[in-house]
Amino acid sequence: MIVLENVTKVFQSKKGKIEAVKDVSLHVKKGEIHGVIGYSGAGKSTLIRCVNLLEKPSSGKVYINGEELTSFTPNQLREKRTNIGMIFQGFNLLKTATVYDNIAIPLKLIGISNEEVKNRVNKYLDIVGLSDKHNAYPGQLSGGQKQRVAIARALSQEPEILLSDEATSALDPETTDSILDLLLKINEELGITILLITHEMNVIQKICDYVYVMENGEIVEHGSAIDLFTKPNKETTKKFLNTIAQRKLTPSLVNQLKLSGSVTRLTFVGESTGQPLLSLVSKQFNVKPNILTANIIELKNGIVGNLVIHLVGDQDEVKAAQQFLKDHGVGLEELEG
Ligand SMILES: Nc1ncnc2c1ncn2[C@@H]1O[C@H](COP(=O)(O)OP(=O)(O)OP(=O)(O)O)[C@@H](O)[C@H]1O
Secondary structure, rough: OEEEEEEEEEEEEEEEEEEEEEEEEEEEEOOOEEEEEEEOOOHHHHHHHHHHOOOOOEEEEEEEEEEEEHHHHHHHHHHHOOEEEEEEEOOOOOOOOOOHHHHHHHHHOOOOOHHHHHHHHHHHHOOOHHHOOOOHHHHHHHHHHHHHHHHHHHHOOOOOOOEEEOOOOOOOOOHHHHHHHHHHHHHHHHOEEEEEOOOOOOHHHHOOOEEEEEEEEEEOOOOHHHHHHHHHHHHHHHHHHHHHOOOOHHHHHHHHHHEEEEEEEEEEHHHHHHHHHHHHHHOOOOOOEEEEEEEEEEEEEEEEEEEEEEEOOOHHHHHHHHHHHHHHHEEEOOOOO
């Protein structure tokens, strides 16, 4: 379990103070995968580095499994850090060491016996699917394979928590998917709690239970992945959603369509996905629903359907039809031109 309480990080630079992280609180429950998404410069890297105190917060507290990390001496911290693995965008492997040694050396440094080192390297290379690469050097591996070695190295210290700093950002979409599948597998099979940062909405979509949207050092919106995908509030969140599913119509088209009715985004989740609601609407009300765009987004914990419809009819009938949809659990957002 990870808890951040009012964490702020201020850097002093030649140009003055930079508040990279401002009063951030978050709570990652044991066994869950939480993601922080934001644009470049939002403060994500600084935030995740505050979790294992690679960056010392200027103020605020960090708790891991109920213990306040921010109160520990450097020696205590070194010991506690073995419970927090970390993976990075650039993999951070030793180029001159074999895959075996990349995993073995850090284990030897924390005093693990040679036999146990061997067992762990075998076990975790097997889990990440690289049992045949013990003697390879990083330069002989693809990006995805390098990240697998880095994941095996992080897991070999048998942490309860894994921090992922843009781990898939340097990878192509297919390799990204395979690394995300691996993260899901280690979360499910080893029960490891994961906190990740990313600027890619598909990472959030595929593996996160809970999401924080970060902007200018602050968490501007947060919620379960399903809530964020169905009821986004902030412009930044909506922009990120637009990157995975076309949700936007041109303002001139919206204005033109609104002359004869409403232009409404409907979000279906849970039970509402299984009902023929649009056909009921056209039977029960004097309106004609025309579908303008449609897509389905598969999240870790469910499926969200998005439809943008043009409801043609007079105002009262359109309003009654919208209320009917709302009453049946459909999310509604009136689009403006
Ligand atoms: N060591 C540092 N000294 C001074 N300023 C820093 C330092 N590290 C980060 N910053 C500043 O803090 C802000 C947040 O940076 P950070 O790297 O945390 O953002 P980010 O969301 O991870 O962006 P990116 O994805 O581009 O790394 C930026 O304005 C950055 O310039």
